[in-house]
Amino acid sequence: MKTKTILFTSVHPASYIDRWITELKSNFKIITLYSRKRDMYKKYDGNNSNCICINELSLLELIRLILRSELVFVGGWAFSGCLRIIFLTKILNRPCSVFSDYPILKSKKKGLKYLFKKLVIFNIVDFIYCATYSTSDYFANTYNLSKSKLKVLPYYCNSNISSFESEDINKSILNIFIANNFIQRKGYDILLKSFQELELGGYLNRYSVTIAGQGELFDYYLNKFNELSPKIKFIGWIDNEQYNNYMSACDIFIHASHFEPFGIPPLDAMKKKKVVIASTGVKSAEEIIIHGKDGFLFNPNYPSELTSILKSLSIDSIQDIGINAESTVTKFYNNNSITSVINSSIND
Secondary structure, three states, X not given: OOOOEEEEEEOOOOHHHXXXXXXXXXXXXXXXXXXXXXXXXXXXXXXOOOOOEHHHOOHHHHHHHHHHOOEEEEOOOOOHHHHHHHHHHHHHOOOEEEEEOOOOOOOOOOOHHHHHHHHHHHHHOOEEEEOOHHHHHHHHHHHOOOHHHEEEOOOOOOOOOOOOOOOOOOOOOEEEEEEOOOOHHHOHHHHHHHHHHHHXXXXXXXXXXXXXXXXXXXXXXXXXXXXXXXXXXEEEOOOHHHHHHHHHHOOEEEEOOOOEOOOOHHHHHHHOOOEEEEEOOEHHHHOOOOEOOOEEEEOOOOHHHHHHHHHHOOHHHHHHHHHHHHHHHHXXXXXXXXHHHHHHHHHO
């Protein structure tokens, strides 16, 4: 049987995109194009020297790639190069799907962006791949799209994240790991307020805290957390191997974003049987976690809810939650669903 070819685009090379591409390559021939080679805050520890940017290709080269493909899978479709590809699929009569997680900035109805998407883009593409069911509902309700045009394709595959159980069940200190860039929406103001409350109540010394990430607010929060406790460890940007090691060593993973269009690290933590505490603004976690059973959720507008959760945890209370977490994430985010969705798109 001939291997089907997919032309896949994304904004820039990234470790989380590599996971997806690796999974897709096990079932399809993948041609990958990017809008740009790097991102300011999302460092990439893979080899991007050979990555191809859309604007490096001539019109004829793009046409040839599109004609070779059974499906054009467009991520980062707000960029001019990706829009060019979408229009070319219409002209060349090739199947095209665009991918979206839950939008950070929602288009105002009757605004130009809204009308452009509704009347132009969504009439050209065959399907919209939605990272979560909430994303699918958003597009259905906002743009009055048929559910048949919307396919839930998880922004996650877990084959590269092996399960891990902590062997040290007799320790008295719980290890917290946080991995998030230091920009406003990532919720470090929430963490700071909650940790201040924990320190005031004498609870912060129950935890060892390690924070990974970089960004424009790094120095500000480094100083603020150091004033609170010099034991809170800031490690800056880390590569994939370090990320996996820190995730394996922790007991609790916190993702406190005010809003997160998807959120991969909470799912990685659940796969490793860790206790995830996420805000209800984190779409990937909010959709699958049952509070108190396989993780914890809190309202990002109320940091004291996070404080209360952390006050309630102990070594004995987290074991079953971690086991349930792995079961949940395996159920909702499995690799077969990606192949199934794409095959259905090609055959429909």
